[in-house]
Structure formats: structure tokens, C-alpha cells
Amino acid sequence: MLKALLASTSTLFGEQYLEYLIPTLTNFYPQNPKILFVPFARPAGISYETYTAKFADAVEVIGASVTGLHQCNSHLDFSSFDGVFTGGGNTFLLVDTLYKKGFMEPLKNAVTAGLPYAGCSAGANLGGMSMATTNDMPIILPKDLRTLGLIQANLNPHYLDPIPGNKHNGETREQRIKEFFLTGDLMYKYPVIGLREGNWLEISDKNIWTRGLYQTRIFLNEEQIIEIPTDTEIQEYLK
Amino acid sequence: MLKALLASTSTLFGEQYLEYLIPTLTNFYPQNPKILFVPFARPAGISYETYTAKFADAVEVIGASVTGLHQCNSHLDFSSFDGVFTGGGNTFLLVDTLYKKGFMEPLKNAVTAGLPYAGCSAGANLGGMSMATTNDMPIILPKDLRTLGLIQANLNPHYLDPIPGNKHNGETREQRIKEFFLTGDLMYKYPVIGLREGNWLEISDKNIWTRGLYQTRIFLNEEQIIEIPTDTEIQEYLK
Helix, strand or coil, X not given: CCEEEEECXXXXXXXXXXXXXXXXXXXXXXXXXXXEEECCCCHHHCCHHHHHHHHHHHCHHHCCEEEEHHHCCCCCCHHHCCEEEECCCCHHHHHHHHHXXXXXXXXXXXXXXXXXXXXXXXXXXXXXXXXXXXXXXXXXXXXXXXXXXXXXXEEEEEECCCCCCCCCCCCCHHHHHHHHHHHCCHHHCCCEEEEECCCEEEEECCEEEXXXXXXXXXXXXXXXXXXXXXXXXXHHHHC | CCEEEEECCCCCCCCCCCHHHHHHHHHHCCCCCEEEEECCCXXXXXXXXXXXXXXXXXXXXXXXXXXXXXHCCCCCCXXXXXXXXXXXXXXXXXXXXXXXXXXXXXXXXXXXXXXXXXXXXXXXXXXXXXXXXXXXXXXXXXXXXXXXXXXXXXEEEEECCCCXXXXXXXXXXXXXXXXXXXXXXXXXXXXXXXXXXXXXXXEECCEEEEECCCCEEEECCCCCEEEECCCCECHHHHC
């Protein structure tokens, strides 16, 4: 049974890394979990080792022991872990590295077979059908933009509402997402879930719940945009 | 002799499309120029025809006649035109379309041989070595991120300074560009020129001048970042 958490961000303003998610992660993984950490998105260019240590430090409070995926090869035995966590950073780098190291397919198979998957920011993008609605810079070109496909949607983490009276002429997030529907590659065309900071999706088998402090914005297509309250099951909108 | 204008934006707040650039374009192209317009970035998903008509309307004041590149095939005779203009929109879509239609190489050859090239936003990205520092969404996957290479740098149009006191945890533009240097593909690693709204670069043979109202921010690498006044020749920094 599929079990996943896809979160907008790792860190709320003024808080420690993952602090706001710790209560949720405590219930998400079993007790004293063995967690496989995916460090490939490398925020601010930090090394795999440093990033894995940072995560291990944050989840020590839930009794977790952590292994970095960079220490494994693509034949690793996923069943020796109780869950996966993918850290944020650059989504292009994350997806490129997963494809190059041969992890994308086995990771997808393990998670769809029931290995609990959690991810923040780039790690949330990874849970969708593709990374076509990431906000990140294309600092490297992956061979494919398709991702784990845990839900029939693409994610837009760190979703920002248009700022009234803004005098900057770069496109707003909403304009970009509309362009995605109008002119993007057909193979990526699924609804886009805009996750505001502090929000996440909780996926349990076929149910998808909105969680967090704010409403969740779902772009069904270039015209139909809906606002969903927190703690709402949204699977019906993604058909 | 190479001749190019690479501009951050097409439209200043409260102004008409291209209004602020018209005096510059008047001197850039010859009198009553025949301009080849590249409409492939399709902002807000508008059609090639509508976009070309919008551009033609804006440059009527300089006596220009306009042909849309979508009306041509890759064997077109560039020497029958006095200049090229590439409109803004989505850089992934622009670059993908140029590659798919076979225009990238002949366009590059024509411009490096002296056909005046001007571009805004996505069209400015196209002038750099690659589109690896675009702000746009990857709504389609081009076969290559390398672009015209008119200058030994990448562009970041609509450059935004970090907002003091911002409580949003998406990366700032500066953080993204630092990550580009630290973890991006080596083949794209050239200095990044952050063009604030209303600024542009004027390229004449080997000289590159900053133009516009504001300073221009140049990221030489992940540590060295310089601010350059307007009307300054910057070629020495790009070696």
C-alpha cells in the first residue's frame, strides 16, 4: 500500500530544519526507523555526506538511523529500510543523479510496493508525475523529466501567490503554470498542485489529503483553478 | 561584426510593449528594417501569428516590416533580413522549438556573421552560452540547453535582489546561481549576468556594454560577485 508525504518545504521561517514536520514523521515511519536518505539535490551545493548527517541529526529525536543513498548501488535491498526521505535542493540535479546512478526505477518500484516515501521541496516534486512544474534552475539536463508518479499530478512546492501591485515583469507562478498547460509537453499534462509553505500532501493508498496551515491551490487545467481547505481528501479532483 | 542587444524585459511597469527600447532599436537596426521575429517562446501561450503581429505593431514606429520565423523553413535566406528579434516567454519552449525546427545552427551562423540580433527575456537567454540560468519552468525538455553563445556568459533576465526579511523558504535568485556554479553541469559554467528589469547589454564586436537604469550584477563564480555601473564595458570580466 502506497504511503507518502510530499511537503512544500523543509524549514519554516525561524524554525530548525524539519522541526514542523517531526510530529508527522513520528507517526509516518515505524518506531526507531531505518531511513534511506536521498541527498542528491544538494541545496547550496553541500556534499552528500554533510546533507545526510544534517538529516540524521534532525530525525535523531524520532530514534531514526539513517543511510545515505550515495553509499548504496542500484542493486540495494530496499526491503532492509523502513522508509525513504528525499531532501530538497535542485530538482534537476536530483532527477539527473537518480537516472544516472540507476536509482529511479528501483526506487519507484519499492515505493509503489509500500515503502513509505517522504520528501520536501525537490523531494516533493519527485513524488509527482514529472518535474515539469519545478521552480528550480536547469543547472544540468536530465535525460527525462518524468519522476516517481506516486500521484496523478505535478507538484509546485513553495507556491507563491501573485503579489498585488508588483512592478516586476517576470512571470508570476500562476502565469508559468498556465503556460505549462497551454504550451507544455503533452506527456507532463496532469493537474498541478501548488503547495504553499508549510503545507504538505499525505498519501495513503488511493487517498490524498491536504495538510498544513493553508489552503492548497490546484490547477486542474489552464482555466480551472480551485482552492482546497486543509485536511481535505482530493483524489476526486485528480481523475 | 557581431551586433546584439540582450534585454532583461520587453515591458517596463506601466508602459507599452517595447516602449522603453524603441529609441535603442531605432539606432540598432538600419532605417526601415526588415526584421525576422522569433515568436517561439509564446508568452501566455499566444499563437505565433498573434505574437508576430504584436511585435510588428510595436516596431511600426521605426518603419520596420516584420516576418515571423514560423513562416520560414530552416533553409531561409537570412541575408534578406536586416535584423532578428526574439520575443520573451518560456525559454524551454523557445530553445526546444529552435532545435526541433532546425533553426538553432543557421541562426547562430547568421548572427555571428553580422546579422543584428536583439532579444528580450527568453530572447536574451538565447544570446548567452546556455539557458542553464533561466528562471522559466521546464514545460518541455529540449535536446540541448546550449544556445547562440554570442557572449561568453549566461544570462539571468528579470534579476531580482533578495528581499530583506522575506519569510519564504524558496531559494533566492542569488542562491540558485551559486548552486549553478557549485553543482551545475561543467559545460554551462560561464559567468552569469543578472540583468535587472530595464537593463540590457549592448554587444558590438568584442565590446559588451551595460545599459539601462540600474547596476548590472555579474556572478563570476560561486564566490566572486561584482556590481557594474551602467554604460560600462565588461568584456574584461568574462575572460
